[in-house]
Amino acid sequence: MNTHEDTASPIRQMRPLRFDNLLINFTTEFYRVWDTQGSRAKPAAIWRPTPVPDLLPGYFPLGDVIVADLDNINGAHVVAVVCEAEAGGTDPAQGKALSQPVDYELIWSDSGTKSKKDGSLWRPVPPQGYVALGSVCSNDHEKPSLNAIRCVRTDLVVVSSADELIWNDKGSGAKLSFSAWSITPPHAPAGEIHLAPGTFAGNDSYSRPELGRPTYSLRVPIALQVSPQPTAPELTGELPARQVEPAKLTHTARLPWFTVKDPLLSPLEQLRHSPCYRLERTDQYRLIGHGRNPDSQRRTFRWTAPRAQRAAHLKTLAGLTTVEFGQQWPTGAPTPLRFSARLDEDFAQCGMQANEWFNERPLEVVTLAAGKRSVAAYLVQSNYTLLREDGKPVADTVSYTDGNRLHLCEHSPEETAFTCPSTPATAGQPLIETPPAAEEPRIEPAPTPDVPDATDTAP
Numbered sequence: 216m217n218t219h220e221d222t223a224s225p226i227r228q229m230r231p232l233r234f235d236n237l238l239i240n241f242t243t244e245f246y247r248v249w250d251t252q253g254s255r256a257k258p259a260a261i262w263r264p265t266p267v268p269d270l271l272p273g274y275f276p277l278g279d280v281i282v283a284d285l286d287n288i289n290g291a292h293v294v295a296v297v298c299e300a301e302a303g304g305t306d307p308a309q310g311k312a313l314s315q316p317v318d319y320e321l322i323w324s325d326s327g328t329k330s331k332k333d334g335s336l337w338r339p340v341p342p343q344g345y346v347a348l349g350s351v352c353s354n355d356h357e358k359p360s361l362n363a364i365r366c367v368r369t370d371l372v373v374v375s376s377a378d379e380l381i382w383n384d385k386g387s388g389a390k391l392s393f394s395a396w397s398i399t400p401p402h403a404p405a406g407e408i409h410l411a412p413g414t415f416a417g418n419d420s421y422s423r424p425e426l427g428r429p430t431y432s433l434r435v436p437i438a439l440q441v442s443p444q445p446t447a448p449e450l451t452g453e454l455p456a457r458q459v460e461p462a463k464l465t466h467t468a469r470l471p472w473f474t475v476k477d478p479l480l481s482p483l484e485q486l487r488h489s490p491c492y493r494l495e496r497t498d499q500y501r502l503i504g505h506g507r508n509p510d511s512q513r514r515t516f517r518w519t520a521p522r523a524q525r526a527a528h529l530k531t532l533a534g535l536t537t538v539e540f541g542q543q544w545p546t547g548a549p550t551p552l553r554f555s556a557r558l559d560e561d562f563a564q565c566g567m568q569a570n571e572w573f574n575e576r577p578l579e580v581v582t583l584a585a586g587k588r589s590v591a592a593y594l595v596q597s598n599y600t601l602l603r604e605d606g607k608p609v610a611d612t613v614s615y616t617d618g619n620r621l622h623l624c625e626h627s628p629e630e631t632a633f634t635c636p637s638t639p640a641t642a643g644q645p646l647i648e649t650p651p652a653a654e655e656p657r658i659e660p661a662p663t664p665d666v667p668d669a670t671d672t673a674p
Contacts, residue, residue, distance in 0.1 A: 228270040229490035232435050232471055236304035237312035237371050239410075239433060240274055241473075241486060242266045243293050248352040249325075249334035250285055256328060256387035258285050261336075261352040263363070266296045274298045275313070275365040278339075278349015278414030281395045283382045293473075293486060293551050294413030295433065297365055313365040314345045319358045322350060322417045323384065323393035336393060336417050341366035348372065348431050349414025350395075372431040373409050375400045377416040377424045378553075385421065394421050399553050400432035402543050405566075406559035408435040408474060413552055432553075438469040439559055448500050448593055450624035455505050455591040462499035462598060466562050470494055473552045474544070475601070476537045477609060482551040489603040494538070496562065497598045500622060505591035508584040516590060520578040523596050523614035529572055535610045536601060540572050541565035564597065564615055571618065578618050584625065593622040 231238040242264050250260035264276035274296040282288060299313050316339035324335040333355045339347035345366040351359045377396035384393045396416045400409035410433045418424045445463040448456065470492045472485040480489060504518030529540060537545045540563045543555050560566045584590040595617045601609040 229472075229486070231298070233300065234371055234434055234436055235306075235309070235312065236300040236302065237367065237433075238274075238298040238300050239295055239435065240266070240271055240298070241293050242271060242274070242296050243290050243483065243486075245280065245289055245292065248279060249332060249354050251330070251387075252285065253332060254325065254328040254330035254387055256330075256384050256389075257283070257382065259283050259382045260285050260288075261334075262288055262292075263352070264294050264296055271296060271298070276349075276363070276414075277367070277412045278347070278364055279352045280413060281381055281415050291483070292413075293483065295410060295552070296412075297367065297433075309368065309370065310344070312368050312371060314342050314368075315361045316340055316347060316364065316366055317342050317361075319351065322419050323389065323391045324356055325387070325389055326356070327390040328384075328387045338417060339364060339366060344369055346372055346431050348398075348412055348433070350417035367431070367433070371434055373401060373434050375409070375411060375430045375432040377418075377430050380423075381415055383421050392420050394418050394423075396423060396430075397553065398430045398432060400555050403555045403557050405557050406437050406439065406562075408437060408471070408554055408556040409433070410435055410473075411553040435471070437556070437559065439562055440467045440469075441465065445498055445500060447622050448502075448591070448624060450505075450589060450591045450626040452626060453507050453589045453628075455502055455624070459500045459502070459593070462497040464495055465498045465597075466496040468494040468496075468558065468562055470538070470556075470601075473550060473554060474538070474556050475609065476535070476545070476548055476550070477603070478535050479609075489605065491604050492609065493602045493604075494558075495600050495602060497600075498595050499598075500593040501596045501616075503580050503592040503594055505589065506584065507589040508586055511586040513583045513585055516582050516584055516592075518580045518592060520580055520594055520616070522575055522577060522616040522618070524572050524575060524616060525613075526573045526575065528611065528613045532601070532610050532613055538601065540613075541570040564617060572615060578616070580621065582623060585627075587627060587629070589626045591624045593624070594618070595620040595622075 231240045244265045245262035246265055248261050248263050251258055260282055262280045266274035276296055318340040319337035322336045322338050335353045335356050337351045341347045345368055347366050351363055353359045375398050378399035379397045381395040381397055398411040398416055400411050403409040416424050416430045442465050444465055445460045448459050472490045475492045477485050503520040506516045508514040533539050537548045543557050565572050580592050597615045598612050600612045
């Protein structure tokens with residue numbers, strides 16, 4: 216096979232994405248295997264990804280790339296390439312992540328086109344337990360090398376669908392019919408990305424490939440690092456401390472470049488300069504209200520707590536970056552690679568069925584304090600910031616108040632100060648340990664303004 220174009224300067228190696236013993240990286244280097252010049256077919260060219268050995272040693276393509284023109288795509292197009300991790304997977308019985316195909320099946324050849332350049336297209340036949348993620352071209356009528364691509368173990372991929380027509384050979388005069396289709400992944404579950412590697416689904420007709428011949432995308436977990444939560448405040452006197460522990464980094468989600476639309480960088484600039492983005496979450500306790508019951512009888516305290524979340528802020532973030540909380544993304548935005556992604560629900564603090572990010576109604580905290588006791592109530596506020604690899608923010612911070620994480624403190628001058636440890640809450644009711652002398656506090660949506668039973672100081 217001959218290289219028809221000189222390659223552009225290669226992109227530096229990024230830290231690979233990993234799923235079990237599969238490594239995923241990206242290349243913008245290709246050589247042209249075959250094109251339609253000199254034939255009656257509509258313009259098209261088929262390219263082989265060629266990972267630069269010095270930068271991506273051991274990496275293989277998953278299939279060839281087809282474009283419906285004759286332009287040089289080097290340095291302007293990007294696809295995923297794969298490598299076997301040196302360390303084994305979590306389950307040694309699963310075997311290697313990658314395998315050569317065992318054979319090829321002919322899909323199409325240029326016979327009958329009167330083209331001066333021979334060309335043929337082939338469907339890889341994977342070994343048992345593996346699947347092929349693309350088609351392969353040859354610049355003659357012989358089968359491609361079994362070493363041209365790699366097949367992927369079935370648990371590392373997800374069944375996808377053939378979507379848009381890229382090219383067909385109508386009018387070429389070939390004895391066989393052929394059409395090439397883009398691959399679109401399904402919606403990803405929480406905490407995962409589904410990535411179509413940039414290959415194509417080839418079919419020996421002009422119709423979309425049938426369900427009996429599925430296409431596939433790669434599964435990529437969203438790497439999430441979790442750190443301990445900030446220390447819960449204590450009430451050591453009649454008044455709470457003026458300051459609580461500063462906001463603490465508790466979660467970091469690593470998002471690969473292709474999942475983020477950077478307003479300042481093109482996709483290829485992202486791959487070169489910011490191949491990984493960090494979505495950081497910091498948590499901090501916020502004082503909702505405090506009071507002292509000087510009487511011997513129990514007393515009700517009520518505090519209204521504004522929520523930090525704003526739907527407008529979320530929409531701005533999604534508009535700039537495509538990143539969504541509680542939903543799939545991208546949301547119709549053009550991307551260099553087709554993918555679907557969704558954040559981990561614990562990290563984003565929302566699910567598809569209960570997305571509290573769009574609930575801006577204030578919360579009302581109600582509790583009973585025993586006689587001669589002081590009380591203070593806190594809620595946790597989380598701030599999310601999306602950062603480039605160099606640490607610079609991509610968009611403004613968005614904030615969220617978790618109405619299910621109420622923390623109540625009590626203090627009695629005659630007793631040792633103690634705290635109600637806050638715990639995750641079930642739907643609509645916080646689960647917190649209530650001290651023996653107090654009744655369980657509750658959080659409820661703030662009503663339309665009424666005069667509360669009794670109120671005390673709030674910040």
